[in-house]
Amino acid sequence: MFAKKNSAMPDKITMISIVWTAMIAVMMTATVTLYNDKSDTAPTNYTEMTGTYQGVSYY
Template sequence: MAMIARRKTIMLDKITMINLVWTAMIAVMLTATVTLYQDKSQLADLNYPQVTGRYSDLSYY
C-alpha cells in the first residue's frame, strides 16, 4: 500500500514540474514577443507598399 501512495506522489511531482516548466516557457515567449514588438511600433508611420490581390471569376463553360 505504501508503494502505491509513493508512486502517486512521484507522479504528482512530475506533473507539477511539467506544469511549472510549461508555464515558465509560455511566460518567456510572451515576454520575448512583447519586447520584440515594442520597437516595431515606432516604424508604423513609414509608408509600406500595400499588397493587394484581385480575384477574377472566369467561367469555363
C-alpha cells in the same frame, strides 16, 4: 495506510506545469519585447502596389 513520502523532488505533474508556465512566460515576454518597438513612426520601406480591373471582352 498511505504514507506520504517526504521528498525534496516535486512530482512529475508539478514539474511539467512549472516548466510549461515558465516557457509560456518566456514566449510572451519575447513577443512583447520584439514587437514593442514596431510603431507607426517607423518609415515604410515598401512601395504600395495597386491594380485596376477593366472588363474588356476579347470576342
